[in-house]
Amino acid sequence: MKVVIINGSPRTQGFTASVLRNMEKALRDRGAEVDLIDLSRVSLSQCKGCCSCYTMGYCPIDDDGEMISSKIREADGLIMGSPTYASNVSGYMKVLIDRGHFVIEQLLQGKYCVTVATGENYGSSDAGKILDKLILYSGGRRVSKIVRNAPFNSIRTDMGVEDPEALKASEKLFTAISKNRSYPLQAVYHKIVFSFGIKPFVRRKGKTYQGVMDKWKELGIDFR
Ligand SMILES: Cc1cc2nc3c(=O)[nH]c(=O)nc-3n(C[C@H](O)[C@H](O)[C@H](O)COP(=O)(O)O)c2cc1C
Numbered sequence: 001m002k003v004v005i006i007n008g009s010p011r012t013q014g015f016t017a018s019v020l021r022n023m024e025k026a027l028r029d030r031g032a033e034v035d036l037i038d039l040s041r042v043s044l045s046q047c048k049g050c051c052s053c054y055t056m057g058y059c060p061i062d063d064d065g066e067m068i069s070s071k072i073r074e075a076d077g078l079i080m081g082s083p084t085y086a087s088n089v090s091g092y093m094k095v096l097i098d099r100g101h102f103v104i105e106q107l108l109q110g111k112y113c114v115t116v117a118t119g120e121n122y123g124s125s126d127a128g129k130i131l132d133k134l135i136l137y138s139g140g141r142r143v144s145k146i147v148r149n150a151p152f153n154s155i156r157t158d159m160g161v162e163d164p165e166a167l168k169a170s171e172k173l174f175t176a177i178s179k180n181r182s183y184p185l186q187a188v189y190h191k192i193v194f195s196f197g198i199k200p201f202v203r204r205k206g207k208t209y210q211g212v213m214d215k216w217k218e219l220g221i222d223f224r
Contacts, residue, residue, distance in 0.1 A: 061099075078112075141181070
């Protein structure tokens with residue numbers, strides 16, 4: 001079982017990292033292969049809006065973008081964690097969302113996902129909703145979500161805090177992957193968004209979206 005964990009905080013020892021590292025340890029202890037990526041430690045530049053990924057199926061920017069998407073594509077599970085910045089996800093996380101081939105290419109089809117949003121006062125539930133929506137629109141199955149507030153810099157990984165909520169979410173994720181759980185309500189919601197929104201949109205684009213259609217073919221998605 002492979003799980004990718006994304007830390008969207010620039011603070012690799014911060015609150016978000018503390019929740020995510022609890023999950024990393026719990027999943028490793030259960031025997032999962034876990035890859036935790038701190039977005040602040042990789043090379044990931046902003047999307048230039050050239051749209052060539054839609055035509056070619058890959059991004060021409062020479063950095064770690066394609067490497068991260070490939071890791072996610074090969075994983076069974078994905079955990080996305082972000083601090084709340086102005087009631088939204090962090091800039092690091094937003095750049096990955098823009099660059100990562102999530103929605104149009106249905107990167108998360110069949111993958112089991114957990115979202116983590118940390119904050120200090122207001123807006124963390126908004127940041128969490130942005131990640132939840134991304135997962136549902138990209139074909140993923142949201143197993144669990146964590147939205148947590150604490151005073152800035154009061155919780156750090158070096159405090160070694162045991163986090164029962166993170167451990168519970170890891171356990172749910174492990175079980176969902178092992179048992180190939182289904183989520184009928186999410187599946188219906190995704191079917192509506194995909195069939196009435198994404199699919200007709202991509203079909204109208206024709207050859208300019210050849211890269212997207214090739215990816216769908218690989219995933220066994222019917223684009224007729
Ligand atoms: C630029 C910036 C903007 C922030 N905006 C919000 C906000 O809108 N709502 C909120 O609850 N917390 C906000 N915070 C607080 C962080 O989201 C919160 O402390 C978070 O847990 C930090 O996570 P980290 O330690 O993993 O970096 C902001 C922090 C920064 C640095």
